Amino acid sequence: MAVDTFGHFLALHVTPANRDHRAGVGRLDATIQEVMGESVELACIDQGHTDRKPA
Numbered sequence: 001m002a003v004d005t006f007g008h009f010l011a012l013h014v015t016p017a018n019r020d021h022r023a024g025v026g027r028l029d030a031t032i033q034e035v036m037g038e039s040v041e042l043a044c045i046d047q048g049h050t051d052r053k054p055a
Contacts, residue, residue, distance in 0.1 A: 002032050002042075011035055 002010040013028040025042075032040050 002028055 001012050004010055011028055011031040013024045013031065015024045029042055032042070
């Protein structure tokens with residue numbers, strides 16, 4: 001999910017539960033750029049799942 005600095009919704013990209021959701025950032029970025037009609041600077045704040053298994 002992408003929001004602007006005010007928390008307004010910009011775009012959403014859903015990935016399967018068995019895939020690293022960081023892999024979809026490029027697609028989400030392209031959607032945001034298209035929706036906004038301009039260049040938007042991205043800041044990713046979620047570390048994502050690292051696929052580490054619990055000890």
